[in-house]
Amino acid sequence: xxxxxxxxxxxGGLLGPWQVVYALGATLAGIVIGILPGLSATLGIAxxxxxxxxxxxxxxxxxLICVYVGAIYGGSRxxxxxxxxxxxxxxxxxxxxxxxxxxxxAGRAMGIxxxxxxAGSLFGVLCLxxxxxxxxxxxxxxxxxxxxxxxxxxxxxxxxxxxxDALKGWLMGFLGLFTAQIGxxxxxAHPRFTFGTNELSGGIALIPALVGAFGFAEILLVLSAPxxxxxxxxxxSILPKIADVLRYWKTILRSGAxxxxIGILPGxxxxxxxxxxxxxxxxxxxxxxxxxKGSVEGMLAAExxxxxxxxxxxxxxxxxxxxxxxxxAVLMAAMIIHGVQxxxxxxxxxxxFAYDVVATTLIATxxxxxxxxxxxxxLMWILRVPRAVIMPIVFVLCVLGxxxxxxxxFDIWVMLVVGVVCFFLRRQGFPVAPFVLGLxxxxxxxxxLRRGLVISxxxxxxxxxxxxxxxxxxxxxxxxxxQVPAVRRLxxxxx
Amino acid sequence: xxSSANRLYGLAWAVFGAAVLIASWRMDRxxxxxxxxxxxxxxxxxxxxxxxxxxxxxxALRPTQAVEPGAGSWSRTLxxxxxxxxxxxxxxxxxxxxxxxxxxxxxxxxxxFRRIDEPDTPRARMALSSAAIAAAAALVVSVLFQEVxxxxxx
Numbered sequence: 001x002x003x004x005x006x007x008x009x010x011x012g013g014l015l016g017p018w019q020v021v022y023a024l025g026a027t028l029a030g031i032v033i034g035i036l037p038g039l040s041a042t043l044g045i046a047x048x049x050x051x052x053x054x055x056x057x058x059x060x061x062x063x064l065i066c067v068y069v070g071a072i073y074g075g076s077r078x079x080x081x082x083x084x085x086x087x088x089x090x091x092x093x094x095x096x097x098x099x100x101x102x103x104x105x106a107g108r109a110m111g112i113x114x115x116x117x118x119a120g121s122l123f124g125v126l127c128l129x130x131x132x133x134x135x136x137x138x139x140x141x142x143x144x145x146x147x148x149x150x151x152x153x154x155x156x157x158x159x160x161x162x163x164x165d166a167l168k169g170w171l172m173g174f175l176g177l178f179t180a181q182i183g184x185x186x187x188x189a190h191p192r193f194t195f196g197t198n199e200l201s202g203g204i205a206l207i208p209a210l211v212g213a214f215g216f217a218e219i220l221l222v223l224s225a226p227x228x229x230x231x232x233x234x235x236x237s238i239l240p241k242i243a244d245v246l247r248y249w250k251t252i253l254r255s256g257a258x259x260x261x262i263g264i265l266p267g268x269x270x271x272x273x274x275x276x277x278x279x280x281x282x283x284x285x286x287x288x289x290x291x292x293k294g295s296v297e298g299m300l301a302a303e304x305x306x307x308x309x310x311x312x313x314x315x316x317x318x319x320x321x322x323x324x325x326x327x328x329a330v331l332m333a334a335m336i337i338h339g340v341q342x343x344x345x346x347x348x349x350x351x352x353f354a355y356d357v358v359a360t361t362l363i364a365t366x367x368x369x370x371x372x373x374x375x376x377x378x379l380m381w382i383l384r385v386p387r388a389v390i391m392p393i394v395f396v397l398c399v400l401g402x403x404x405x406x407x408x409x410f411d412i413w414v415m416l417v418v419g420v421v422c423f424f425l426r427r428q429g430f431p432v433a434p435f436v437l438g439l440x441x442x443x444x445x446x447x448x449l450r451r452g453l454v455i456s457x458x459x460x461x462x463x464x465x466x467x468x469x470x471x472x473x474x475x476x477x478x479x480x481x482x483q484v485p486a487v488r489r490l491x492x493x494x495x
Numbered sequence: 496x497x498s499s500a501n502r503l504y505g506l507a508w509a510v511f512g513a514a515v516l517i518a519s520w521r522m523d524r525x526x527x528x529x530x531x532x533x534x535x536x537x538x539x540x541x542x543x544x545x546x547x548x549x550x551x552x553x554x555a556l557r558p559t560q561a562v563e564p565g566a567g568s569w570s571r572t573l574x575x576x577x578x579x580x581x582x583x584x585x586x587x588x589x590x591x592x593x594x595x596x597x598x599x600x601x602x603x604x605x606x607x608f609r610r611i612d613e614p615d616t617p618r619a620r621m622a623l624s625s626a627a628i629a630a631a632a633a634l635v636v637s638v639l640f641q642e643v644x645x646x647x648x649x
Contacts (some may be wrong), residue, residue, distance in 0.1 A: 051644045167554050171508050171547065178515060178543045185536040188525055192536055193518065216579065224572035227612040388608035392578075393632045395604075396597050399583045400636070404646040409588040412649065416584055420576065428504055446539040453533035 006352055007129060010359035019062060019363075026063040027367035028375070030070020034086045035382050036390060037078050038222040041071035041087055041270075041327040042436065043214040046207050047401040049334040057338035057353075062360045064334055065314075068327050069121060069364035072270055072306055073372070074379075076113040080106055081383060088162075089270035089309075092278040092302035099294035107376070111240035112296055114372030116252070116303030119245070121365040123256030123304075124263070124311030129358045131264070132347070135319035136354075139344035142320075144452035145463050149472035151441040151448065154266030154322050155434060156479045161272050162326075163431030166483040172430050176438020177445060179204050186447050199410040206333045208402035208411035209418045209439055213432045214326075215398040216419025219391045221426065227387065239373070248297050251281050255304035262305070263312020267437045269325035270309040277305025311361050318342050318354055321444065326433040329440040337405070505555025512547025519544055571611065578604045593648040594637040601629035 014023070026048070033044040044067045052060035075086025079094030080101050090097075093113060100109035142150075155177060159169025182193045183203025194200040245252065255277035262273040281301030282291045291298040313324030314331065321343035323329040332342055340346070340353055347354060371379075402415035422432050456462045464473050481487045522537030524530075582600035587593070606625040613621065640646040 050646065051640075054645055167550060167557070171550050171554065174543055174546050174550065178540065178547070181540045181543070187534050188528070188530060188536055190523065190525060190536040192522065192540060219579070220572060220575050223575040223608060224568060226568070386609065386612065388612050389605050389628055392601050392604035392608075393636070395579055395583075396601065396632070396636055399587065400640055400646065400648070403587075403649045404640070407647050409649060412583050412587060416580060423572075428500060430504075449539055449542070450534045453538075454531045458533050 003129065003133065003355065006355040007358055010352065010355040011362070013058065013356070014062065014359050014363050019059065022059055022063050023066050023360075023363050023367050024370070026066035027070040027364055028371060030067035031074035031077075031368075031371055031375075031379060032382055033067065034071035034074025034090075035077045035379060036394075037082070037084045037086055038218045038387075038391070039071075039086075039394065040214050040218070041068050041089075042210060042330055042433075043218070043398075044068070044071045045327055045330040045334065046210040046214065047397055049207055049330065049337065050401045050404040052334075053337065053405055057335075057340060058356050060338055061331075061335065061340075061357065062363070064331055065357065065360045066364040066367060068331060069307070069310055069361065069368055070371070071327075072310055073113070073117045073303075073368050076117070076303060077110065077376075077379065078383065080109045080113065081380065087270075089274055089306040090302075091271060092274040093299055093306070095278075095292050096295045096298040096302075099292065100296075100299065103294055105294070108241075108296075109299060110372070110376055112244060112299045113303045114369065115240040115245055116255075116300040117307040117372070118365055118369045119252045120256050120259055120304035120307035121310065121361070121368065123253070124260050124308040125358060125361050125365065127260045127308075128311035128315055128361060129355070131260075132315050132319050132354055132358075133351075135264075135315060136344050136347040139320050140348075142344065142468065143466070144448040144455060145466055145469040146472060147320075147322075147444060148448035148452055148463070149469055149476055150266060150320060150322050151444040153472060153476050153479065154441055155438050155445075156267075156476060157265060158267030158269070158326075158437040159431075159434040160479055160483060161268050162433040163429065165429055168428075168430045169434045170480075172425070172432065173434035173438040176435040176440075177442045178438075179209065179435075180439050180442020181446060186443055187450060199408070202406075204414055204418075204439075205406060205411055206330075206439060207405050208414040210330055210436060211398045211401045212415035212418030213422045213435060215394065215401070216415055217422035217426060217432065219395050219398070220419065220423040222387055223391050244296055244300065248300050251285070251297050251301050252304050254280060254284070255301040256308040259305035259308025260312035260315075263309035263324045263328075264315050266316055266320075266322045266324060267434070269313065269433060270306040270327075273309030273312065274302040274306035277308075278302040314357060314361070318346055318357060319344065323437070323440060326436045329436055333440060501557065502555045505551050505553070505557075508551030508554060509548045510551075512544045512549075512551055514544075515540055515547060516544030571608075574607060575604075578607070587649040594633045597636065598629050598633035601632055602626050605629055 030044055033039045045064050048064055048067050052063050071087060072089050075090035076093050078084050078086035079090045080097035083094060083098040085091040085094045097109045155173035159173040160166040163169045183201055185192050191201055258277045258280055259273040262268050262276050278298055278301050281297055282288050285297055313328035317323040317328045317332040323332045335342055399412055402411045464470050519537035519541035524535040586596045602625055605628055606622055609621055641648055
């Protein structure tokens with residue numbers, strides 16, 4: 001009952017005229033970011049964090065969540081029309097979305113994307129409201145041992161699942177963890193890897209590094225590849241059909257549940273939410289032979305799954321301070337910048353904030369529905385703007401995004417160096433998302449390893465013998481072992 | 496057989512890990528402050544150094560197919576890197592107004608890449624439209640950040 005009252009209060013606070021303007025503007029900006037191939041939800045949130053740094057926390061988080069929801073939704077447009085997913089989360093939806101567009105049913109595909117995204121997001125909001133307090137209560141029993149394993153698990157799972165090669169993903173995760181160690185250490189304020197420079201003593205700031213990894217590296221990737229002409233044909237009716245919702249309600253519910261579950265797993269993210277939902281829908285569908293050839297059910301499952309994963313990824317970010325995805329990691333960093341400390345104590349110290357996030361995600365979903373219904377054709381024009389025009393302008397925004405939070409030219413150099421390094425690594429198949437998770441979770445891993453060892457006086461037993469720590473340690477070990485070919489063969493033989 | 500790119504990158508990761516491990520080992524353990532030795536600042540970086548060595552060597556020695564590097568030409572990459580680094584690293588923060596440097600960068604980048612992507616468009620027309628887009632974008636971005644979002648420009 002107390003939760004309902006807090007949620008009502010949060011919703012009331014978001015219905016002011018400025019808040020409505022912020023929500024609509026930010027969702028639209030998010031959709032545009034999602035539509036543009038190369039620009040991700042992570043970059044959108046990072047850039048908006050810079051712009052909203054002087055705003056009250058509730059308004060800033062409203063804008064960031066609207067950008068997040070809008071970007072994941074907007075990416076489906078590009079997938080349907082160009083066969084290029086606007087964000088990684090829309091790759092699964094592209095399979096059937098573009099097939100529908102080739103059959104002259106692009107409008108229907110966009111309508112399905114809207115239905116799936118709104119349904120997934122609403123399901124996720126419900127889970128966000130109910131599961132966050134429960135998870136936070138469980139997490140109150142966690143000590144340094146559990147937090148160490150949980151943060152390490154986030155980095156390793158992100159490495160396992162966000163690229164095509166787990167080994168490369170883990171190396172990127174460790175690079176992120178190492179990068180987070182640069183600067184004054186969190187316990188004794190001793191300088192690490194600073195080479196006597198003042199700039200490095202402050203550490204590698206998260207936002208410039210993120211803008212470099214997701215912005216500058218992506219700009220280089222797009223500009224280095226030959227141009228592809230946008231093929232946009234006439235679009236049929238974009239109004240979603242109620243019949244689709246009624247016919248596939250089981251798929252929607254299943255995909256929502258899968259999306260939220262995948263979202264909650266530390267470091268996994270929206271793209272896996274979409275793929276897992278798509279795979280489950282294909283397995284249980286009587287029309288499975290249509291999947292990949294323009295299946296309405298497949299498209300619905302993928303879009304429901306990726307949008308349900310958004311609130312899912314926010315749940316552990318709020319309750320455990322361990323984000324479920326790269327965009328949620330940036331969102332969590334933005335919360336910290338605005339003076340909110342996510343983690344188990346959030347529900348004790350600032351319960352209203354958790355419900356502000358729930359209400360904000362609900363408002364973002366409604367804005368997404370509005371733009372999904374009324375702005376389809378105008379937004380398609382964005383795809384006609386040549387990338388030779390868009391990308392240099394995005395780079396100027398990246399420079400400002402890196403500079404503006406601290407006003408240091410050094411941060412622009414951080415963005416440039418991280419961007420160039422990530423560009424070369426990405427060309428060799430090293431994924432960037434684990435690097436971001438490592439960067440965000442590096443401080444938690446470091447402090448909790450050392451705190452745990454101090455508490456146990458160097459004894460490693462509590463890291464494995466405490467019930468929850470033992471379970472998490474086993475999952476960490478299994479996450480690594482299942483990627484070893486010999487172990488996989490053994491599992492396959494026993495199965 | 497390990498692909499040569501993976502072997503090279505794997506060895507680079509291992510060397511980097513070794514450098515991190517050595518730096519961590521040599522880091523002050525703050526014994527003079529009588530801290531608990533398990534809270535030494537070099538502990539976590541040292542663990543990461545070991546992990547980077549182990550996983551880097553695993554990548555270098557793993558039998559695998561060659562990686563297909565992403566599509567893209569080196570000349571386009573070099574052009575993009577040079578333009579971006581000269582603008583962001585070389586020109587900003589040296590006293591020139593932001594709108595002027597960003598307009599100059601935008602014109603150079605838009606014109607250069609449009610010339611490659613649209614070889615049939617007349618050059619004078621392309622230069623004019625690129626200049627107009629660059630000036631408008633630089634002005635809008637500068638005003639938006641400085642006046643609306645109250646962000647200090649470099």
